[in-house]
Amino acid sequence: xxxxxxxxxxxxxxxHAGVSMQTVSRVINRDANVRPEMAERVQASIDxxxxxxxxxxxxxxxxxxxxxLALNDRERTLADWESRxxxxxxxxxxxxGMLTCAKHGYRMIIELVDTHSDHIERELGAAIAAVxxxxxxxxxxxxxxxxxxxxxxxxxxxxARIGSLLEGPGFRLTMDDEHAARLATEHLLQLGxxxxxxxxxxxxYELSGWRVQGWRAAMAEAGLATDGLLKPxxxxxxxxxxxATALLDGADPPTAIIGSSDQMAFGALAVARARxxxxxxxxxxxxxxxxxxxxxxxxxxxxxxxxxxxxxxRSAELxxxxxxxxxxxxxxxxxxxxxxxxxxxxxxxx
Amino acid sequence: xxxxxxxxxxxxxxxHAGVSMQTVSRVINRDANVRPEMAERVQASIDxxxxxxxxxxxxxxxxxxxxxLALNDRERTLADWESRxxxxxxxxxxxxGMLTCAKHGYRMIIELVDTHSDHIERELGAAIAAVxxxxxxxxxxxxxxxxxxxxxxxxxxxxARIGSLLEGPGFRLTMDDEHAARLATEHLLQLGxxxxxxxxxxxxYELSGWRVQGWRAAMAEAGLATDGLLKPxxxxxxxxxxxATALLDGADPPTAIIGSSDQMAFGALAVARARxxxxxxxxxxxxxxxxxxxxxxxxxxxxxxxxxxxxxxRSAELxxxxxxxxxxxxxxxxxxxxxxxxxxxxxxxx
DNA sequence: CTGAAAGCGCTAACAG
DNA sequence: CTGTTAGCGCTTTCAG
Numbered sequence: 001x002x003x004x005x006x007x008x009x010x011x012x013x014x015x016h017a018g019v020s021m022q023t024v025s026r027v028i029n030r031d032a033n034v035r036p037e038m039a040e041r042v043q044a045s046i047d048x049x050x051x052x053x054x055x056x057x058x059x060x061x062x063x064x065x066x067x068x069l070a071l072n073d074r075e076r077t078l079a080d081w082e083s084r085x086x087x088x089x090x091x092x093x094x095x096x097g098m099l100t101c102a103k104h105g106y107r108m109i110i111e112l113v114d115t116h117s118d119h120i121e122r123e124l125g126a127a128i129a130a131v132x133x134x135x136x137x138x139x140x141x142x143x144x145x146x147x148x149x150x151x152x153x154x155x156x157x158x159x160a161r162i163g164s165l166l167e168g169p170g171f172r173l174t175m176d177d178e179h180a181a182r183l184a185t186e187h188l189l190q191l192g193x194x195x196x197x198x199x200x201x202x203x204x205y206e207l208s209g210w211r212v213q214g215w216r217a218a219m220a221e222a223g224l225a226t227d228g229l230l231k232p233x234x235x236x237x238x239x240x241x242x243x244a245t246a247l248l249d250g251a252d253p254p255t256a257i258i259g260s261s262d263q264m265a266f267g268a269l270a271v272a273r274a275r276x277x278x279x280x281x282x283x284x285x286x287x288x289x290x291x292x293x294x295x296x297x298x299x300x301x302x303x304x305x306x307x308x309x310x311x312x313x314r315s316a317e318l319x320x321x322x323x324x325x326x327x328x329x330x331x332x333x334x335x336x337x338x339x340x341x342x343x344x345x346x347x348x349x350x
Numbered sequence: 351x352x353x354x355x356x357x358x359x360x361x362x363x364x365x366h367a368g369v370s371m372q373t374v375s376r377v378i379n380r381d382a383n384v385r386p387e388m389a390e391r392v393q394a395s396i397d398x399x400x401x402x403x404x405x406x407x408x409x410x411x412x413x414x415x416x417x418x419l420a421l422n423d424r425e426r427t428l429a430d431w432e433s434r435x436x437x438x439x440x441x442x443x444x445x446x447g448m449l450t451c452a453k454h455g456y457r458m459i460i461e462l463v464d465t466h467s468d469h470i471e472r473e474l475g476a477a478i479a480a481v482x483x484x485x486x487x488x489x490x491x492x493x494x495x496x497x498x499x500x501x502x503x504x505x506x507x508x509x510a511r512i513g514s515l516l517e518g519p520g521f522r523l524t525m526d527d528e529h530a531a532r533l534a535t536e537h538l539l540q541l542g543x544x545x546x547x548x549x550x551x552x553x554x555y556e557l558s559g560w561r562v563q564g565w566r567a568a569m570a571e572a573g574l575a576t577d578g579l580l581k582p583x584x585x586x587x588x589x590x591x592x593x594a595t596a597l598l599d600g601a602d603p604p605t606a607i608i609g610s611s612d613q614m615a616f617g618a619l620a621v622a623r624a625r626x627x628x629x630x631x632x633x634x635x636x637x638x639x640x641x642x643x644x645x646x647x648x649x650x651x652x653x654x655x656x657x658x659x660x661x662x663x664r665s666a667e668l669x670x671x672x673x674x675x676x677x678x679x680x681x682x683x684x685x686x687x688x689x690x691x692x693x694x695x696x697x698x699x700x
Numbered sequence: 701c702t703g704a705a706a707g708c709g710c711t712a713a714c715a716g
Numbered sequence: 717c718t719g720t721t722a723g724c725g726c727t728t729t730c731a732g
């Protein structure tokens with residue numbers, strides 16, 4: 001094989017511009033201590049030679065790695081990919097995170113880690129040792145896993161926790177699930193619904209509780225009772241079926257159901273269909289997530305949109321700004337979710 | 351901020367095991383020239399200390415970067431992500447490529463590059479200079495872009511070309527689109543169809559031609575004419591609508607249509623519906639790609655499955671084996687596509 | 701504001 | 717088979 005063409009290094013640029021390597025380094029790192037004309041000259045050489053610094057060498061030099069790790073739950077992610085049902089959580093993370101990284105010269109690397117695993121620390125530790133990322137973006141349920149956050153904290157690696165408000169290190173970001181649940185509930189209230197059922201998400205997720213709170217609060221403000229209207233679930237289709245069945249079998253069944261995930265809402269839709277209930281005329285349904293599938297059901301689902309791309313982008317920004325030395329606030333960042341009205345919600349039947 | 355905990359390096363392991371750094375290096379690189387007992391002792395120290403070599407340092411040492419770049423078309427990928435219609439090309443690449451990389455200690459980095467851009471070389475060159483990947487996986491249409499393949503070749507970077515059989519450097523992989531088109535055509539022939547329309551994909555893609563060939567060959571073998579049955583398309587929904595319209599407006603309209611993409615097949619489905627044709631009783635439809643959306647249409651589409659995960663995995667394997675010094679064959683690798691029969695195909699109407 | 705020196709963690713090329 | 721030596725390309729000291 002032909003010898004790999006030697007790439008242009010900082011040394012070449014230095015020679016070309018007639019300055020020290022150090023000055024070139026200062027220019028590429030936007031260091032203030034460079035005379036403008038000097039910087040300009042160096043920049044000209046950089047452009048001329050098409051110089052791009054090597055990530056590996058920069059890392060070795062003792063500075064940043066310009067790498068951000070996006071951690072996702074291995075089991076769930078693989079199941080999503082293999083089932084090919086269109087769940088696009090990772091894509092949205094890439095859309096927001098990767099593009100933001102690119103804008104700042106960073107790259108994003110996706111990493112899958114088991115949640116329910118005793119060697120979680122070994123797995124994550126190995127990834128960190130190998131990659132030495134400048135930051136890690138944690139999604140639920142990792143974002144609230146103390147094994148993970150502690151490890152990261154000990155290693156002095158900054159990280160963002162999406163969907164967690166637990167005290168502790170790391171940037172916290174939420175999509176204000178409570179508010180989102182209110183939005184959904186209020187939409188139904190405006191349509192005249194009075195009995196609105198709610199299917200909770202897995203209790204392992206902080207945000208499951210927030211969503212219940214939002215629904216409860218909106219119902220309370222409307223002066224409505226919630227007795228028998230809350231059913232547990234775990235985000236899965238089957239749990240949605242079970243919850244909807246329980247809800248509709250109740251003494252005073254709801255005319256609308258909010259599911260804490262798209263899958264659970266689909267479960268409710270199936271139950272409705274099986275019982276000959278028309279959606280939305282007999283039963284309105286709202287889901288959480290707004291994954292692609294909700295666009296394809298009949299009717300398509302009114303859904304709470306999780307702005308994953310936006311929150312990933314913010315996560316990356318927080319990490320990158322922190323790397324750059326900007327002293328950032330550690331207050332939770334809120335990227336508000338919104339409601340997209342589609343065909344699964346309509347006026348309550350009188 | 352607390353000083354970043356100094357990670358364990360090869361030096362620590364060497365000291366712990368009482369050997370030279372070089373010996374440790376040999377062990378982690380599975381070099382043959384190490385006595386088994388020695389290797390065992392070193393490995394014990396590695397495990398004890400939880401040592402994981404730094405990617406950056408390995409790169410700097412002059413060996414591999416353990417990074418593989420997966421190049422995708424920027425415009426199309428972003429459009430897919432933003433539309434949230436469930437296209438999962440990137441996910442499938444990750445599923446196959448990332449997992450394979452992980453198995454060998456590599457990581458995969460997704461990179462988006464404009465196809466129709468004059469600064470394509472600058473963009474790609476910069477990515478390569480920064481990352482110094484050990485290999486690049488090219489998907490269509492990049493895989494047949496001479497600007498890209500030449501650049502990679504000049505830089506001495508190995509790469510895999512998915513969906514291209516053009517002569518030249520790089521590993522070539524296909525999903526045997528010709529065979530796939532035959533499969534689809536033969537399925538329809540068996541159902542008694544004699545007039546089978548075909549909507550071609552964008553002529554910018556080599557595989558568009560292969561698919562047409564497969565269809566033509568199968569028709570010829572069945573002794574059937576193809577006059578007026580081939581319509582051009584560009585993979586898009588609207589082109590599918592146009593093609594299906596032209597086909598059904600023809601003198602002797604087809605009873606079945608094969609679309610070279612899911613989107614074009616959806617276009618055909620829409621046209622059929624608009625004309626009051628029942629699918630599959632009045633018109634059978636088959637699509638190429640098998641993206642998630644085909645599972646959600648009514649009826650769900652019979653489709654040619656593009657085994658993107660498998661072909662990405664093979665790509666990564668080829669690159670990694672090549673890096674490891676194994677002398678690989680440069681014959682095209684074929685990962686066969688398959689046909690999934692769903693509800694959009696049925697017996698031809700008599 | 702700029703330059704020189706030292707070293708990051710690892711591996712290649714040699715010695716032994 | 718194992719150890720020694722010399723960098724890789726950059727950034728961090730620290731001088732000027």
